[in-house]
Amino acid sequence: MRLAPRLGTTTGPTRRARPVLGAVLVGLLPLASGTHAATAGQRRAAPPAERRFVIGYSLERRPIVAILVGSERAPRRMLVVGCTHGNETAGIPVADALAASGPVRGVALWIVPTMNPDGVAARTRANARGVDLNRNFPDAWRPLGPRGSAEYAGARPLSEPESRAMASLIEAVRPGVAVWFHQPLGLVDDSEGPRRLERLFAARVGLPLTPLPDYPGSAIGWEDHLVANSAFVVELPPGQLSPASRRRYVAALRTLAAGAPPTTPVARAPARLRLA
Numbered sequence: 001m002r003l004a005p006r007l008g009t010t011t012g013p014t015r016r017a018r019p020v021l022g023a024v025l026v027g028l029l030p031l032a033s034g035t036h037a038a039t040a041g042q043r044r045a046a047p048p049a050e051r052r053f054v055i056g057y058s059l060e061r062r063p064i065v066a067i068l069v070g071s072e073r074a075p076r077r078m079l080v081v082g083c084t085h086g087n088e089t090a091g092i093p094v095a096d097a098l099a100a101s102g103p104v105r106g107v108a109l110w111i112v113p114t115m116n117p118d119g120v121a122a123r124t125r126a127n128a129r130g131v132d133l134n135r136n137f138p139d140a141w142r143p144l145g146p147r148g149s150a151e152y153a154g155a156r157p158l159s160e161p162e163s164r165a166m167a168s169l170i171e172a173v174r175p176g177v178a179v180w181f182h183q184p185l186g187l188v189d190d191s192e193g194p195r196r197l198e199r200l201f202a203a204r205v206g207l208p209l210t211p212l213p214d215y216p217g218s219a220i221g222w223e224d225h226l227v228a229n230s231a232f233v234v235e236l237p238p239g240q241l242s243p244a245s246r247r248r249y250v251a252a253l254r255t256l257a258a259g260a261p262p263t264t265p266v267a268r269a270p271a272r273l274r275l276a
Contacts, residue, residue, distance in 0.1 A: 049103050055112075056165025059128040062117035064165045067099045069109040076260045077108045079170065079178035079231075080253060084134050084219065086119020086126070090236045091181025094249045101250055104257045110173055115166050125150065127162055134182075135215060136163040139222035153217050163219075170223055176263040177256060178223055178231035185235035187212075192224050193232030197256055201234065204252035227263070 049070070054063045082095030095113040103109070114120050118128040126132050135144055135153035144153040158164050170178075177194055179201070188202040190211040202209040212233065214221060220231040241249065 050099060055169050056161055058116070058118045058162055059160070060118045060121075062121070064115055064117065064162060065113065066169055067095075067109075067111040067113070069099055069111065070103040070107055072108050074106050074108040075262045076106055076257065077110065077173055077175045077263055078253075078257045078260050079110045079112070079173065079175040081112045081115060081166070081178070081180045081219075083114035083120060084116055084180060084182065085132070086114075086116045086122060086124050088125075088181075088183035088236075089114075089120060090183055090240050091234075092120075094181065094236075094241065094246055094253075097246050097250045098253050101254065104254050107257045107260065108173075109257060110169070110175060112166070112169070115162050118162075126152065127160055129154070129160065131160050133160060133163050134219055135217040136160050137167065137217050137219050137222035139217065139225055140214075141217040144216065151215075157217065166219065167222070170226065174227050174263060176227065176230055177260040178220070178227075179253065179256070180220055180231065180233050181236055182233055183236045184238035185210075185212075186237035187235045189220075189233040189235065191220065191232050192229060193220065194229050194261075197259065198232050200259065201252050201256055204255060205234075205249055207234070 051068045053066045053068065055066045056064045058064060080095055080098060082091035082093075083089055092113045095111050098109070099111045099113075116127055116133055119126060119133075122128070130147050130152055131154040132144075132151045135141070135151050136157065136159060138157040141153060141157040144151045146152065154160055158167055177197055186207060187210040188198055188205075188207050190198060190209045199209055212235075220233055223231040
């Protein structure tokens, strides 16, 4: 299954992601950097704890990056999305801090700091076409308002490159639990997701567990149908979190990852990469 028409990776936070053409996935594809290749007479280096993939590009051609911490073949898989609406950015440093915190034993951590880089750059809720990406997923999608309205859902489900990139990643990875950060309500959504983990996370970070309305075309609504009862929303408080609060959220996410349900393996054979 393809993550995107173009898929790239780096092995560290400072290297620029390189687009790779013609990537073929057998199950789930790990892309190894040439900096970790063995040379003659040397033992092959261990794979890096963190790998960065370009899973797609925004309308304005900004890369959408997914960070994999741990082995893609781990029995548990967790997805964390730091930012969907570009004016709700407090989850981005939480996602970055989680990526820097290292592997969780037995867990493949997939972390997308932001799926809406154009919105973050412009400080707008929507993407560069004015689409609310959290109303652009297929589950219960319907037209919402004209273009320019706060919850404009786009012309059709997955009309936007950002939502298509995320949908492709989720279909490939099939995470057993997924946390999507939003703002500014300061609560954990009591949803159709994994209620035990929702309650655990709310208790660990000190937020109330409160039900939110079911929005048409939402990411978690679609994901909960793809992987039953797996995804939920965390609404962060307004503003940016303090360093102590970020550490608390990272610790809670790591606890959640360790307690995530095992999921069906995504690969039956070793993954291979073919370059065109």
